[in-house]
Amino acid sequence: MTAFAAPAMADEPADPAVVESAPAAEAEAAEPGTPPAEEQAAPPAEEPVAEEPVEEPAEPAEPAAEPAPVEEPAAPVADEPTTEDPAAEEPGATLAEAPAAEAPAESVAAGDVAALIVPPGEDPVDKVTICHRTDSYSNPYVVITPAANAEVGGQPSAIGHGEEHLGPIFYPDIPKHTEWGDIVPAFYYNDGGESDPEFFPGLNWDAEGQAIYENDCALPQPPPPPTMKVEYTTCVGYDGDDPSLTVTLEGLRANLDYRVTVSNQDGVVDVWVIPAGTSGTVSNVWDPIPGGSYTVVFEQSIVEGVWEVVDEESFTVEECLVLDVTVAAIGCSLGYDGDALVSLSGLVVDEEYDWVLIGDDYFAEGTLVAEAESMDVPFGDLAPGNYLLEIGWPAGEEPIVLADATFFVEPCPPDVTVTVTQCPAYGGTGSAVVHLTSLVEGLTYEVWVIDENDVVQGGVQAVVGDATHMADVEFTDLPADMSYDVYVYAPWEPPGGMSEWGEVDYWELNAHTSFTLDPCPPKPHEPGKPATPAGLAETGAGGTGGLLAASMVLLGLGGAALIAQRHRAAGARTKE
Known part of the structure; x- marks a missing residue:
């Protein structure tokens, strides 16, 4: 039919x-x-x-x-x-x-x-x-x-x-x-x-x-069917209001069960059951709901376990955009040459965003036009220290701060090398020049030298980094024939001793190297004095070779005297 x-x-x-x-x-x-x-x-x-x-x-x-x-x-x-x-x-x-x-x-x-x-x-x-x-x-x-x-x-x-x-x-x-x-x-x-x-x-x-x-088996005056009204909110940009869903049912009859099933692309979100005994108008609110494609199915039941669909509606909810920002420092800074890379996601293409970068002794601001939904933006000329980056939208006099991030630009550690001057003569001393590079401008460094007996030689010397980021420190009167260690130390602190924009309030810079001084040359020969026998010169005052040679000389002299006495006695006997 x-x-x-x-x-x-x-x-x-x-x-x-x-x-x-x-x-x-x-x-x-x-x-x-x-x-x-x-x-x-x-x-x-x-x-x-x-x-x-x-x-x-x-x-x-x-x-x-x-x-x-x-x-x-x-x-x-x-x-x-x-x-x-x-x-x-x-x-x-x-x-x-x-x-x-x-x-x-x-x-x-x-x-x-x-x-x-x-x-x-x-x-x-x-x-x-x-x-x-x-x-x-x-x-x-x-x-x-x-x-x-x-x-x-x-x-x-x-x-x-x-x-x-x-x-x-x-x-x-x-x-x-x-x-x-x-x-x-x-x-x-x-x-x-x-x-x-x-x-x-x-x-x-x-x-x-x-x-x-x-009436062909249809009720001549069928009851009016219940109705379903679906209302939902969706996000446009960064309005801060999460999406929500409201379902209103009208014309319910007390002798039926009703249910509303809310589903999205991930499956069933919720099932709202209205048991028999409820009549008239009822409503339910889901707040918040995630963005996605939704289907709302309205069913009724007069026979237990048997449901029939009364109405069905599908719609799409746009989830609120979330702007995310991360910042990472690149390398270190000697003064105002530090770099950082800002990574942004959740941007609206062609939309303008205000940004503000604040540091311990730094301030900059500007406007960024989004060329894509995600962007990497470099920042340069940064001094060592803590920074806060804020991204605002919409661009204007009073934008809403959508995202912010803090980061720290490290001061560069010093590099150290040594030029050694060996002991020039017998009984003399050596010296060393400590060459410092990669010095942070305005930072005070302490330099000292310790010998192998843990004695500080020449005291602790201080040097302040300047625009050249280099300095030399000389240590003199260093005993020869000895090894040495060179230490460099500098503490970094933000202006005022505490940072307003980050968590780093103290940073240590250290460097170390070693060097060795050779023995001084031997004592030279003085003119007008007999030359020292080779054996003595070779053995030195503490050797036994000289004593052996002297004893041999003495033995030779003793033998000669004995022979002379014998010759003298034989002559006497002849005269008799």
Whole structure:
């Protein structure tokens, strides 16, 4: 049936005959036994039951007398147009031409309905079109055409189709979890080939049920559906207000459960459940919500565990922009030659931003035009010390400070080398010149030399760095034949001894190197004095070579004296 836009929720699929029900109605309407749809529902059921069977002897009266008069309006009323006018065929043609989708939507009462399905007449039928209950509150019935014996099920007072759909007719305020029933018209059927047809009085086949049936199983006056209103905020630039979502539900009925599911690209954000017992208007706020693509689904339930979608809305929320800034110093500074790199993200292209850079003894400001969403901006000519960078937006007299960062530019450590002057002569001393480079302008450095005996030689000397960043310090009268260590030290502090813009209030600069002095040259020879024997000169005062040579000389002299005495004695004896 094209008159039903919602999907059928019947226990069994609709028979193809449902689609053909309009032509079938036309054929039945052409027969004398079937009244027009409007005439059938308009008069009370009891009046034609009492009068018409007497006036129509051609039809058997016994089948018409078996059911209660209220339950069987179809058979007596069907006799009425038989003797009146062949124009009874016209409603059949009208029904065939009626648009399937428009007629139920325009209906407000059973008498105003241009029905596309009509109840059976007195002839036995193999199939019967019924209003089959669903679990949907908005579409409580669908049209199906099961076999007639399936509806009877062998029980004159009950139906065999499902047999659980025996509840009352659906109405808008039906209590939650109530199993409403099918709407089945009265009809005749053959039971096992018997000669006389059997009669089924119908289910929920009263005036209300007939009005729904004749409206193609749609409620003639359906309840107005609830409505959902979705309101959300989104960010533009850096307004500082996080996005939020407000959902308002109106027209709620106390006999239904409701729920609202909020989802985004990451999954379900939240489920808001409104239990039965709530009516009228309710609302809920989600604040804040992250940026993203959202879907809000509004559902209702009359049968436990069965939800049907009432409304659905999708939208996109722009998250507030967040400006981020980091700053890193590059290298060190000797005075006003330090560098830093500022990294910005979250910029709006072509937007202008104010910036302010403040240091311990520094101030600069300007305007930056964003060329991309992220940028690296260098800063130069920075002195050693602490700095604060602030980024403001929008550019103007009173911009909002969106981001800030502090950083520290280190003073450069000194470099030290030594030039040594060795001891020039015997008994002399050496000297050293300490060359200092990479000195921070204006910073005072202390320099001292310590010998291998931990004696400070020449005291502690001080030097102040200047624009050349170099200085020489000389140490004289250094004992020869000794090693030395050179130390350089300078403490850095911000102006006033404490920084206003950072956390570094003290920084030590140190340097160290070593050198060695060789022994002095030996003592030179004095003219006019006998030369010292080579052995003595070579051995020195503490050697044994000289003593050995002297003893040999003495031994030689002693031998000569002895020989002389012997010669002298021999001569004396000769004279005698």
